[in-house]
Structure formats: structure tokens, C-alpha cells
Amino acid sequence: MRFAKRHFATVATSVAMSLPLSLAGPFSLAAPLAHAETPVNQLSQSEQRSGWKMLFDGKTTDGWRNYKKDKVSDGWKIEDGALVRSKKGAGDIITKDKYGSFELSLEYKISEAGNSGVMFHVAETDGPPWHTGPEIQVQDNVDGHDPQKAGWLYQLYKPSAPSWSKDQSVVDSTRPAGQWNQLYIRIAKNDCEVCMNGVRYFRFKLGNKDWKERVAASKFAKLADFGSLGEGYICLQDHNDLVSYRNIKVREIADDGSVPQPIDGKLGMSSNLAFPNLKWDQWEAVDDSGKIRDLRLLELTFANDDSNRLYAASQYGAIWSFDNQADVSDSKLVLDLRGKVHDWKRSGANEQGLLGLAMHPDFKNTRHFYVYYSHPSESKSVLSRFTMSKDNPLVADPASELVLMEIDQPYQNHNGGSIEFGPDGFLYVSLGDGGDRNDPHGNGQNLATLLGSILRIDVDHPADGKNYGIPADNPFVDVKDARPEIFAYGMRNPWRIAFDPKTGDLWAGDVGQELWEEVDVITKGGNYGWSTREGSHAFGNRSASENASDPIEPVWEYDHQIGKSITGGRVYRNSRLPQLDGRYIYADYVTGSVWALTFDPATKTVIRNEQIIPDSVAVLAFGQDAAGEVYVLTNSTRGECIYRFDGAAAGSEAAKK
Incomplete structure (x- = not known):
């Protein structure tokens, strides 16, 4: 295959870099890939850009003082970069500044049977800090004596699962005494939140009816200023036990609820219809029952056959092709899988349907293409091959389907589904962890299951009774109990993967749960952390599996006040827009x-992150043509789903649709 050989040297180097030497196979001389990690008590690149500040530098107690005192007592010590309550009489300490609406992120390590707490909106009154400041409990949940567990808002709120989750049990995501736990607190006018090790425990609103009723039923009922001041100090409690704090970070929230974007500049570009005259063959915006049926495109790609045609796949099951010309008006329905594909409009099915399309690298000769879709009646995903008709080269033969894989899916969400042929000629398949929340089956770190992984298979050389083969240099071929199809793992829900046409690097956007969205450069054998980590941050208290390697840091991440669901993109490789060339969109x-x-x-670091367009556009996916041009794919009741970027921001059409 000519296409398969074109970038083989590049991808061989890239995929080998992440492997331990014992697994590197023919690339054993390559060093493991190690993305730059953020040191303790420092801000990550994303945090620096988005308004976070350190409240503790790991060296001094600057910014802190004891409650009603001018300085910090000698009962608090700095040891190994941690602020430690080390001896009797240390006393509660508070920040020197007051905070109203803010986010606080910190790590704590509690001693066996120990107790402490984090309070907010504290005022210096006649009583102790807890007379004004609500407390998020810190304690050893195993041997601690207080019935109020770590992460609970003392006597007011404890963990609760969202209504849609099948698991409604009270979660405890704390790690044992002597280990670091990460606590996140957001206090804002309209919505407050507490997460323990990345798992959301509860949300609440200060001062609303529910809040007042809970306070009235608590020991704080007669404290007039309790939780009602609107601003105050942040307090770390001395409860006469050994406790350590580090990585204490704060970000103030503006009155309108906004936080700074993690960007270095604004490109001021626009997005406009790439094919304004294009009509979709046999598509109508109203279905047979008279309901509006919007078009959702999830893939736009090309065949390596010199035809200059693009292929577009819709989530409801149709695939079209059309000439890659700006003035094109006609498209051709290649394949209609409606009825064979789960309808994404059904209840809870918005992450199901036709999710992936990839053209065979030697499509010109094989006439094969591959799809990934949700089964219409069974809880499984299907990876299949179709072949173009012998009688009409522009349409596929519906009877030609060859099922390569069927993958059981325990829940409706986190189906993944993006598929891409790599420059090595193998097919890469992205799979989510199976769904629900908190990775209930532990699939992310389990090499014995395909879920939570990116697979790499050989579609040209089937073997061992399967309709595909296993590349001999796949990283886990010789690992006991591991699935040999796995190329990388530790994924939650990779929502689109893509190869850089120039370098052969494999990029992925992995959708987070509560706090972080991430961008990864995928390497052979790499572990991307889920579900012991979300991005570069602690998640839950599940231990990594025996075969798991150390997690690889994402190359970029952003928090959930910036965005809540990443759409992974593509590397722009076209001279039409030099300001985007080589950038990951x-x-x-x-x-x-x-x-x-x-x-x-x-250096494995991000140099710049720039806003491309000023408008808000709900991007479902990105497509790319043979010339490296990147397209924006959106949802539209008029079929106007494909946009491209242009230099002037005279008003983006995509934002108006």
C-alpha cells in the first residue's frame, strides 16, 4: 500500500517513544515519552492562563496568619513542600485576603484517625471560625471518629449521585490516611460545588430555601452570621491532629460567573460555509412523522484515490460523497444505514449512532471503507467493512457488510467511535470506558477489556478466526491477560482522534467527568490515566491494575469553568491560512x-493556545481533506453543517445557524 508506507518512519518513532524498554519490541532503543509534569506547588500552563493563583508556595507561610493573629504560629511547619499542622496549640490559620466567589483546589494528607477541615467565608468575630464559616470536613474516613465524613459539608450536605446514574449509592472517593487527597471547592452566587479526588460530591446554593432549611436543622441554627456573609477568609482548621496541605490554589470568579480564558491571543478569524450550495441526496429535514430531523455530521474525510471527493457521515446513519469544490451542489448517497444504526434521537442515546468512518488507504484498488456504529437493539458497538458497488462506483453495496468486531457496551454513553487509518496502514479504533460515571467497572485501567482504549488492528491480514489481524508489534501482544488489540489505554471517552498528516502523530481529545478536559498525543503502550486520574489530576481511590504503567500527562488540559466537553480536532496542514498551519484545532x-x-x-510543551473565532459554535467534530484543510462540522436543520475558517471575522456564519 503506497499510502501506508508514506509516513512509516515517522509513526514508528512516535509510537515507540512511550513504551517501557521491555515492551518496545523492534523500537527498543527509543526512550519513553514523558510529557512535562507540573511540579508541586506550581501552576500548570492552563492554570496560569486562566486566572489561578497559588496560596502557598511550598517555602513560606506568606499569605496566611492565625485566626485573630498577625502571623502563623510555630505549630505550623513547612516540611517537604507541605504546610503541616505539627504540634499542639498550632491554631486555625486563615488567608490574609478575603474571598467572595472563588474556586479553591488543594491537596491534604491526614494522619491515622486524624481530623481537620477547610472553611470559607470566615469572619473574625467573638467566636471560633466555624461560627461564621461553613466547613468541608477533612478526616481519616477509616479510623476517624466523626460521623461526618471527609468532603461532606459539615451537617449540611453529603455525596449524592446524579439522577441519571444507575449507581445511587453514597460514594466515598477518599484515599487512605497517609496518602494525598485532592479537594476542590467552588463557591459562587448561583452554584456551589465540592469534589473529592475529582468526583463530584454535591452542589448547593448559599442562602436558598434548601440551604436555610438544612442550617435550621443543624447545630449552626442559632448562629446569625453562619454562611450568610457573602465573603470572608479561607480557613484551615487545627483539630489537634497531624495534617498536611499543599498545592493550595485559588481562582476568583467574576460577578457574571466568568473566569479568564486560557489563551495567549485571539486570531479574530471567521467560520463560513465551505460548500454553500451543497444539497444532501435523499435527505429531508422533516421525518415521516412530521418532526424536524436535524443533520449531525460526525466525520468528513477523503479517499486516497485521486478523485478529489469527500465523504461525510451523519450520526443517524447516512454516508454521502461529493466533489471537493467550493461551488459543488450535488452529493451522492453512498450508504443508508438507518434502521441498522441506533437512533441517536432516542432517550439517552445522544452518544450513539453512526460514530466513525474511515476509507481504506488503498481505496482506489480495494474499494473498502469502514464504519463504527451502535447496534439498534443490542447493547454493543459494531465495527464493519463495506465495499463499493461493482455496478456503480459512487455507491456502496449494502449487502457487502463484513463485521470485524462487536464490542459489548454496558451503558449508552462513552461509546467513543472515532476510527482512523494510521500512516502505518493499520486501523485505529477509539473506545470509551463503557459509560455511566466514575468508571464503575474499572475498565480504564484494565488491559483485559477493550473498553477505555485505543485499538490498533490489521484489516488486510485476518488471522486466528477473526476478520482482522493483530499487528505483531502491538504493545501488549505478549502481556498475560491483556487484549492484544490495545495500542493505548486509560481513556474515558475519546471524542475524536486524528493523525497529523505531516508528522504521523496521533492526537486525541478525551472528555472528562467533573473537572478537566484533556488533549493527548497518543503513543504506543501509553497509559493516559483514567480512571485513577482525570487529566493530570487525582481521580477517585481505585488502585491501578498490576500491569499498568505510570500515566502519561496530557499535553494540554482545561477546567470545567472554561468548557465541559472537548471536541478533539485535527492538525491544520494547509498554506491557505499560515496562522493555523501546524496548529492542533x-x-x-x-x-x-x-x-x-x-x-x-x-519539549512536549504547549507554546501557545489561541482563540480562533470570537463566536460560540457547537462543534461536533472536525474533518480534513487531502490537502490538509480542516473543516468544522456542526448540527443543522438546514443541512448547513460544514464550515471552514477564513481570515477576517466579519461575522461567522456557523455561529448564526
Whole structure:
């Protein structure tokens, strides 16, 4: 295959870099890939750009003092970069500044049977800090004596699961005494939140009816100023037990609830219809029952056959092709899988349907293409091959389906589904962890299951009774109990993967749960952390599996006040827009932000993150043509789903649709 050989040297180097030497196979001389990690008591690149500040530098107690005192007592010590309550009489300490609406992130390590707490909106009154400041409990949940567990808002709120989750039990995501736990607190006018090790425990609103009723039923009922001041100090409690704190970070929230975007600049570009005259063959915006049926495109790609045609796949099951010309008007329905594909409009099915399309690298000769879709009646995903008709080269033969894989899916969400042929000629398949929340089956770190992984299979050489083969250099071929199809693992829900057409690097956007969205450069054998980590941050208290390697840091991440659902993109490789050339283009589906990431592969660090367009656009996915041009794919009741970037921001059409 000519296409398969074109970048083989590049991808061989890239995929080998992440492997331990014992697994590196023919690439054993390559060093493991290690993305730059953020040191303790320092801000990450994303945090620096988005308004976070350190409240503790790991060296001094600057910014802190004892409650009603001018300085910090000698009962608090700095040891190994941690602020430690080390001896009797240390006393509660508070920040020197007051905070109203803010986010606080910190790590704590509690001693066996120990107790402490974090309070907010504390005022210096006649009583102790807890007379005004509500307390998030810190304690050893195993041997601690207080019935109020770590992460609970003392006597007011304890963990609760969202209504849609099948698991409604009270979660305890704390790690044992002597280990570091990460606590996140957001206090804002309209919505407050507490997460323990990345798992959301509860949300609440200060001063609303529910809050007042809970306070009235607590020991704080007669304290007039309790939780009602609107601002105050942050307090770390001395409860006469050994406790350590580090990585204490704060970000103030503006009156309108906004926080700074993690960007270095604004490109001021626009997004406009790439094919304004294009009509979709046999598609109508109203279904047979008279309901509006919007078009959702999830893939736009090309065949390596010199035809200059693009292929577009819709989530409801149709695939079209059309000439890659700006003035094109006609499209051709290649394949209609409606009825064979789960309808994404059904209850809870918005992450199901036709999710992936990839053209065989030697499509010109094989006439094969591959799809990934949700089964219409069974809880499984299907990876299949179709072949173009012998009688009409522009349409596929519906009877030609060859099922390569069927993958059981325990829940409706986190189906993944993006598929791409790599420059090595193998097919890469992205799979989510199986769904629900908190990775209930532990699939992310389990090499014995395909879920939570990116697979790499050989579609040209089937073997061992399967309709595909296993590349001999796949990283876990010889690992006991591991699935040999796995190329990388530790994924939650990779929502789109893509190869850089120039370097052969494999990029992925992995959708987070409560706090962080991440961008990864995928390497052979790499562990991307889920579900012991979300991005570069602690998640839950599940131990890593025996075969798991150390997690690889994401090359970029952003928090959930910036966006809540990443749309992984593609590396722009076209001279039409020099300001985008070589940048990774990605977006957030919920907030509609679209960014360009400049990444230095030598240092494994992000150099710049820039806003591409000023408008908010709900980007479902990104497509790319043979010339490296990147397209924005959206949802539309008029079929106007494909946009491209242009230099002037005279008003983006995509934002108006």
C-alpha cells in the first residue's frame, strides 16, 4: 500500500517513544515519552492562563496568619513542600485576603484517625471560625471518629449521585490516611460545588430555601452570621491532629460567573460555509412523522484515490460523497444505514449512532471503507467493512457488510467511535470506558477489556478466526491477560482522534467527568490515566491494575469553568491560512469555544493556545481533506453543517445557524 508506507518512519518513532524498554519490541532503543509534569506547588500552563493563583508556595507561610493573629504560629511547619499542622496549640490559620466567589483546589494528607477541615467565608468575630464559616470536613474516613465524613459539608450536605446514574449509592472517593487527597471547592452566587479526588460530591446554593432549611436543622441554627456573609477568609482548621496541605490554589470568579480564558491571543478569524450550495441526496429535514430531523455530521474525510471527493457521515446513519469544490451542489448517497444504526434521537442515546468512518488507504484498488456504529437493539458497538458497488462506483453495496468486531457496551454513553487509518496502514479504533460515571467497572485501567482504549488492528491480514489481524508489534501482544488489540489505554471517552498528516502523530481529545478536559498525543503502550486520574489530576481511590504503567500527562488540559466537553480536532496542514498551519484545532462543544494549540514536540510543551473565532459554535467534530484543510462540522436543520475558517471575522456564519 503506497499510502501506508508514506509516513512509516515517522509513526514508528512516535509510537515507540512511550513504551517501557521491555515492551518496545523492534523500537527498543527509543526512550519513553514523558510529557512535562507540573511540579508541586506550581501552576500548570492552563492554570496560569486562566486566572489561578497559588496560596502557598511550598517555602513560606506568606499569605496566611492565625485566626485573630498577625502571623502563623510555630505549630505550623513547612516540611517537604507541605504546610503541616505539627504540634499542639498550632491554631486555625486563615488567608490574609478575603474571598467572595472563588474556586479553591488543594491537596491534604491526614494522619491515622486524624481530623481537620477547610472553611470559607470566615469572619473574625467573638467566636471560633466555624461560627461564621461553613466547613468541608477533612478526616481519616477509616479510623476517624466523626460521623461526618471527609468532603461532606459539615451537617449540611453529603455525596449524592446524579439522577441519571444507575449507581445511587453514597460514594466515598477518599484515599487512605497517609496518602494525598485532592479537594476542590467552588463557591459562587448561583452554584456551589465540592469534589473529592475529582468526583463530584454535591452542589448547593448559599442562602436558598434548601440551604436555610438544612442550617435550621443543624447545630449552626442559632448562629446569625453562619454562611450568610457573602465573603470572608479561607480557613484551615487545627483539630489537634497531624495534617498536611499543599498545592493550595485559588481562582476568583467574576460577578457574571466568568473566569479568564486560557489563551495567549485571539486570531479574530471567521467560520463560513465551505460548500454553500451543497444539497444532501435523499435527505429531508422533516421525518415521516412530521418532526424536524436535524443533520449531525460526525466525520468528513477523503479517499486516497485521486478523485478529489469527500465523504461525510451523519450520526443517524447516512454516508454521502461529493466533489471537493467550493461551488459543488450535488452529493451522492453512498450508504443508508438507518434502521441498522441506533437512533441517536432516542432517550439517552445522544452518544450513539453512526460514530466513525474511515476509507481504506488503498481505496482506489480495494474499494473498502469502514464504519463504527451502535447496534439498534443490542447493547454493543459494531465495527464493519463495506465495499463499493461493482455496478456503480459512487455507491456502496449494502449487502457487502463484513463485521470485524462487536464490542459489548454496558451503558449508552462513552461509546467513543472515532476510527482512523494510521500512516502505518493499520486501523485505529477509539473506545470509551463503557459509560455511566466514575468508571464503575474499572475498565480504564484494565488491559483485559477493550473498553477505555485505543485499538490498533490489521484489516488486510485476518488471522486466528477473526476478520482482522493483530499487528505483531502491538504493545501488549505478549502481556498475560491483556487484549492484544490495545495500542493505548486509560481513556474515558475519546471524542475524536486524528493523525497529523505531516508528522504521523496521533492526537486525541478525551472528555472528562467533573473537572478537566484533556488533549493527548497518543503513543504506543501509553497509559493516559483514567480512571485513577482525570487529566493530570487525582481521580477517585481505585488502585491501578498490576500491569499498568505510570500515566502519561496530557499535553494540554482545561477546567470545567472554561468548557465541559472537548471536541478533539485535527492538525491544520494547509498554506491557505499560515496562522493555523501546524496548529492542533480543537473545541469545546458546550461553551462553543474554538482554539488553536501550538505544541513543541521536542519539549512536549504547549507554546501557545489561541482563540480562533470570537463566536460560540457547537462543534461536533472536525474533518480534513487531502490537502490538509480542516473543516468544522456542526448540527443543522438546514443541512448547513460544514464550515471552514477564513481570515477576517466579519461575522461567522456557523455561529448564526
